[in-house]
Amino acid sequence: MGISKRRGRTPSLDAVAGNGLINRRALLGQGIALAGAMGVGGATGAAAEPLKDEAWSLEVGATTPPLQTPSRFEKEVVRALSNPKGEFRTSHARTPHQLLNGAITPNPLHFTIIHAGIPDIDPAQHKLVIHGMVKQPLEFTLETLSRYPLVTRTHFVECAGNSAGMFSNEPIQAPAGLIHGLVSCAEWTGVPLSVLLDEAGIDPAAKWLVAEGADAHFLDRSVPVKKAYDDAMVAIYQNGERLMPGNGYPMRLLLPGYQGNMNVKFLRRLKAVDQPSYTYFETKNYSQILPGGKTWRFHFLMEVKSFITYPSFGHHLKEPGFYAISGVAYSGTGRIAKVLVSADGGKSWGEAALQTPIHDKAFTRFVMPWRWDGQPAVLLSRAWDEAGNAQPLRADFVAQRGETKKPVATPLAFPNQHYNSITSWGVDSKGEVKHVYA
């Protein structure tokens, strides 16, 4: 604690911005810092009942299962479904960010979007072919891909329609997971796509790959060969185990930082071609209307973004005192360099602590110590990536990308795409948290 000695006082008590934000250096010496913060917040030292052994400690516990599932007390930690009855339409399942922490999304809670049901693929029968403008068309199986030297990298995958409700002209009241739940982050293991393309001998005139899945819609997207040779992989493991069925079992395309829909699941075919196919999804859903009526296509990139997961909508702060504001930041253009947090609606900002390691195109968890004084507060986060891109302020973003004319009725709607601006949570004097625009 060299800094505190030089300054001659406890760093935890340093206000770094308005409305109770504390210098993140307080987190370096957690014990002292937290004790100090609690003291100022009015720690409750009331006499407690003497501690007794609980029932679960006094009997032998449950039998060990082969596959662990979360505690029965965690039943509410599930994904929010858009189509629970499996009607003939797309099914979205959103990650409950308001109930999670860390930087890795557990596999059962990874978001999924499925357009024609989850295919029941036999991995021994599934095939991936590479053909088109190549010297030698090739066929791969899960077994042959598994024999390649595999690479492991941590990356977020985000639907281009994630946070679409934020285009609403009035703030949607919904938990962080319903608003921002179409992004998750996992450790993916697979074969670099460049290795497979080199093996097939791709024609230099081939600028695109049409990637196609083995689902009942044969979902396809055009992918620039440039991205394929940059950092794309055919992923066959997700957080150390085979892919979840909804995440593309047994193999998927992984294009770090690009629209989730391009990361084609159940990957069965890559056709090298000289022009994009203008598939349904790149033509309609994942192309967007700008204010004034022009339209963007081949947006691809999921731009720098962050949102606070705690405290967020639906949380209740029980008493004034110390809280650690926490959230995730990520960028399709690289590593997160900095996250600023405000507790006064953006009037003043303090720099949050970033949890390490900070991976390329991956969730970075940020933490900001905060002493809530019991008065209304508005919490914001804003991220920068290593390329210097800043998460846009809402006013600037809306000026460029627009907002709806009428309030959006449900967080399940998709009024537009590629929202990466700021999310603000308003804490009232009772400690209830609502979604606000600041």
Place this chain on the structure above:
Amino acid sequence: MSTRNIIAVCVLALAFGAGAAHAQSAPSPAPKLGKPITENDIKDWDIAVLPNGNGLPAGQGTPQEGAKIFAEKCSACHGDSAKGGVAPFYPALVGGAPLTNGIETQKTIANYYAYATTIFDYIRRAMPFNGSRTLTDNETYALTAYILSLNKLIGENDVMDAKTLPQVKMPNRDNFILPYPDRI
């Protein structure tokens, strides 16, 4: 050590550094475990269609033929004459407001799609929802023709086939811009 020598050492260090990183990410020799096949082996899977017509199969269809198939296999979700079913899940395939109406304007074939080949490609791979790949190529051309005709993008008697479909002029085609041209 002169400035030039220092620079030379730095450049060498960078070169070796980059070389080591490359060796790590692309192990050599390549395993080469892909099984050689021919385009003929992939024929039934090769359903990708390009805007220039590459990949379109033989066959043809007219709006009148398509109307019958649509009533039988499509209107349950998409509504009579493709006017839309239960909103917002089965939106209209016809009409559409000008895109200057706002960012949430409903995208339709007439007001949005850049190429008519997209319609054929998507119907062939994904429709009907509970029976993808059950339509013949003639039926797919007919449905494509019917939808284009409802959108007044072709005439009521125009025949759609591998030659005519790529030539359909789509109103919004030149309205698209690329936010990241250097990524292509």
